[in-house]
Amino acid sequence: MFVVLLRFSANRGAAEQHMSGHQEWIERGVDDGVFLLVGGIQPGLGGAIVAHDTSRPELEERVAADPFVAEDIVSAEIVEITPWLADDRLKFLLA
Numbered sequence: 001m002f003v004v005l006l007r008f009s010a011n012r013g014a015a016e017q018h019m020s021g022h023q024e025w026i027e028r029g030v031d032d033g034v035f036l037l038v039g040g041i042q043p044g045l046g047g048a049i050v051a052h053d054t055s056r057p058e059l060e061e062r063v064a065a066d067p068f069v070a071e072d073i074v075s076a077e078i079v080e081i082t083p084w085l086a087d088d089r090l091k092f093l094l095a
Helices: 012-031 056-064 088-094
Strands: 002-008 035-041 046-051 074-080
Touching (some): 002 035, 002 056, 012 046, 056 074
Antiparallel strands (some): 002 074, 035 046
8 A cells, every 4th residue: 555645846836727637636546446545734735645456656657647746736755555454444455
């Protein structure tokens, strides 16, 4: 599984212009079953995504397709996690 950190960068001012494409990109990730959780990095520093059931190369390709990444509105950092213990509600992540 992965945590994707999308931190605002040089072109942050263009966020509103590309917001609909970014939101469509997020919805596609959720609909595809790859994005499990999407939220904001507080206080207003960017966004974070928990991704699952994908490979790193596939996720890198998906992240590169985000209009916010393509337009340098955010910089993306992908952190890979190898889970070995989980609460019963999250056991599916161990598979």
